[in-house]
Amino acid sequence: MTLEALKQAEQRTVGVKQTEKAVARQAAELVYIAVDADERVTGKLLALCRENNVPAVTTESMVDIGRACGINVKAAAAAILKA
Template structure:
């Protein structure tokens, strides 16, 4: 798991909408999903990632994923993207 990249807000997006947007636009390099996220929230993320052969890592909890991303709240999912200028 690339923890440094997850903390860099130029190389990641956090949350269902942003993650799904990057997956569908083909810019997501890797997806992270919290194991305790509601199925209805992450179902489309997991399906779209698998359909596009984007690697998925599962994190134990939303709180842990939020901490890994350097935010103070939990996160259901996040994605690594190419670095933005």
């Protein structure tokens, strides 16, 4: 999956904490995690995705996720939410 889907998503989360909450409540359809993010930050999210059978894809950088979400800062993770 490319970041284009994240850019066009009507509902999404931005950031690890918000994305973890969405995965935990079964609201996330697809999760994006930046490879350059610290594993201590994203490790719990990745485990949560596995537990809840939510697909997680990696992206090259936190800057890419931030831009796809329309923010001017880096983001370690984001998710497309279910409709």
